[in-house]
Amino acid sequence: DAKTTQPPSMDCAEGRAANLPCNHSTISGNEYVYWYRQIHSQGPQYIIHGLKNNETNEMASLIITEDRKSSTLILPHATLRDTAVYYCIVRSNRDDKIIFGKGTRLHILP
Amino acid sequence: EAQVTQNPRYLITVTGKKLTVTCSQNMNHEYMSWYRQDPGLGLRQIYYSMNVEVTDKGDVPEGYKVSRKEKRNFPLILESPSPNQTSLYFCASRVGGEQYFGPGTRLTVT
Numbered sequence: 001d002a003k004t005t006q007p008p009s010m011d012c013a014e015g016r017a018a019n020l021p022c023n024h025s026t027i028s029g030n031e032y033v034y035w036y037r038q039i040h041s042q043g044p045q046y047i048i049h050g051l052k053n054n055e056t057n058e059m060a061s062l063i064i065t066e067d068r069k070s071s072t073l074i075l076p077h078a079t080l081r082d083t084a085v086y087y088c089i090v091r092s093n094r095d096d097k098i099i100f101g102k103g104t105r106l107h108i109l110p
Numbered sequence: 111e112a113q114v115t116q117n118p119r120y121l122i123t124v125t126g127k128k129l130t131v132t133c134s135q136n137m138n139h140e141y142m143s144w145y146r147q148d149p150g151l152g153l154r155q156i157y158y159s160m161n162v163e164v165t166d167k168g169d170v171p172e173g174y175k176v177s178r179k180e181k182r183n184f185p186l187i188l189e190s191p192s193p194n195q196t197s198l199y200f201c202a203s204r205v206g207g208e209q210y211f212g213p214g215t216r217l218t219v220t
Contacts (some may be wrong), residue, residue, distance in 0.1 A: 043211025
């Protein structure tokens with residue numbers, strides 16, 4: 001079973017920040033939080049990952065709460081091309097598998 | 111350009127006719143895997159390979175074979191395809207938790 005809980009869908013206005021939440025209350029100390037997205041029928045795309053500290057790259061920012069039981073992926077200026085299913089995944093470096101749950105379907109509204 | 115390639119991208123075949131879907135990566139990744147994606151069921155792992163000549167079953171291996179004779183290639187073989195193998199297939203390679211997916215192969219078995 002996936003170790004994360006995400007809302008099934010969200011809307012965001014174009015140009016605004018999209019904030020996608022993820023709950024992972026059973027996360028272990030050696031487990032990382034990863035985010036991927038899948039644009040319709042394309043292969044999933046890696047976005048970002050983090051352990052404890054907040055992370056930022058050219059695509060997004062990842063905010064992890066101090067107790068690490070939840071996190072938020074932030075797309076700072078959403079565009080129509082950000083419409084996709086976003087997957088939050090928890091795994092350790094020793095895990096053989098990456099388990100994808102159902103994700104959040106993000107709709108960017110013009 | 112770093113990438114995972116799959117061929118063919120689309121395939122329509124008949125029950126029982128052996129087929130192979132090729133997968134190749136140019137990132138020198140040791141870990142490769144195959145997934146299938148079906149509506150309502152999400153991404154499910156078929157087989158994975160930690161390195162050359164090392165393969166393991168994923169969650170849904172029945173009806174599939176793989177081989178890993180070289181690091182860059184990881185073909186998926188359907189010896190006797192059946193209609194329940196109609197699906198969208200993704201190959202992926204990975205370093206740590208950063209997984210890179212191919213563009214997908216849409217297979218229809220009639």
